[in-house]
Amino acid sequence: MKFLINLFNSILKSDMFLFDRQARVSLKLIGINLQETQLKKKLTEEELKFQTEELKNCLSLEWTTEPRPILKSNLELKATFHLSPTESLLSKFFPVVLERRKRNELENRMIHFLGIKPRNFVRDAPGHFPLFRFFSNPRSIFISSVTFKRIHLTPNATFDLGDPSFQLLWFDGKIECIVKLYRLHQIKHFGKSRIFEKPAPIVGELFIKVKDKFIEKSFGETHYEFQGRFLPIKKDLYLLEYWKLKPIWNPDLLAMISERMMNHFLLLENSELLQEENLERQFPSFTTDQIKNLSSADDLASIFSPDHP
Structure with a gap:
């Protein structure tokens, strides 16, 4: 079984399969309960820590902030992820599923990093393929x-x-x-x-x-x-x-x-x-x-x- 898995991964890594090796996602968090100055300071000081410890296989991260009334702010993120062989296969046949999964991962990690209240968005439960829940829910x-x-x-x-x-x-x-x-x-x-x-x-x-x-x-x-x-x-x-x-x-x-x-x-x-x-x-x-x-x-x-x- 292990031999078959290794063979499958080696085939995916070869040039005969022209799969995407990277995925770029964008995300905007609106109405964060932090002043823009506080948000900028935290991101500037701890951006590298967030990118290396919180996000897995993140190649680059860009962010911009925007002030909002009542001591709030908006945050726009653009991240590039390196895809594993399995994720490359998923992006080939189910690109929307992979994009949503990466966007949810980015949102989850950033919300945890900033320590703010989670939003009401769809989360992918660990170990469950989203398509299965679409049929069962x-x-x-x-x-x-x-x-x-x-x-x-x-x-x-x-x-x-x-x-x-x-x-x-x-x-x-x-x-x-x-x-x-x-x-x-x-x-x-x-x-x-x-x-x-x-x-x-x-x-x-x-x-x-x-x-x-x-x-x-x-x-x-x-x-x-x-x-x-x-x-x-x-x-x-x-x-x-x-x-x-x-x-x-x-x-x-x-x-x-x-x-x-x-x-x-x-x-x-x-x-x-x-x-x-x-x-x-x-x-x-x-x-x-x-x-x-x-x-x-x-x-x-x-x-x-x-x-x-």
Whole structure:
């Protein structure tokens, strides 16, 4: 087996295959929470260290900065990478995949180097080819009987989300949350579909009110952060993972929300009000991303007001 691998690598290195040996990617980070002078100073003093220690096989790195209001700045990067034989083969047949992988690597490394809050971008999980996840991850889900409820949970004083980029907001020893409950009827993947027979399973989504927290101890916007999904029976959580839907594994959160919220949902579902509202509105445009961008529960109520389009 080792002989075949060496033979394959030697063939790729030969001139009979005219593959690209280098890849050049560009990237722009907007609204970095650092003054331009601070950003320039850090890059000037530690550019060589970043290029040699953080970036693998980086041949050259160019950067330019731009000042922004409220003590922020933009950073534009242009990097040239040396490609391994395997990456050269990938660039020949899947150039977009390789470019995205290198761009994500550059963004990940620079964010870690600057110590700033990560952005919401697609990350390539280690050891997984992106094309496989394209076929396995859900493309869309079909739901009904959607209901939302604002709740206040009372976790213990040591409760933590485990994410240093967010700060929990406490109100009299409680945290504010939004729970979205619905019946899941269908999950569509690329080229296949999973349909659930009646009664369709009840699924819940949890959003917790947090404030962005940056490495320099400053704080950003307040919003509701998605924590994951849950089912009525905690032992069934593995099904969500099997369906490629992110579950909530935090036992403290599960203990506080599961049974109580499911009982509340069943009462609402049996009421004529919810059935009529679902029939008329069908909640066509409300998404998880919209909840994440809400700054208060009043914004949530306004979306489903009669005047909302």
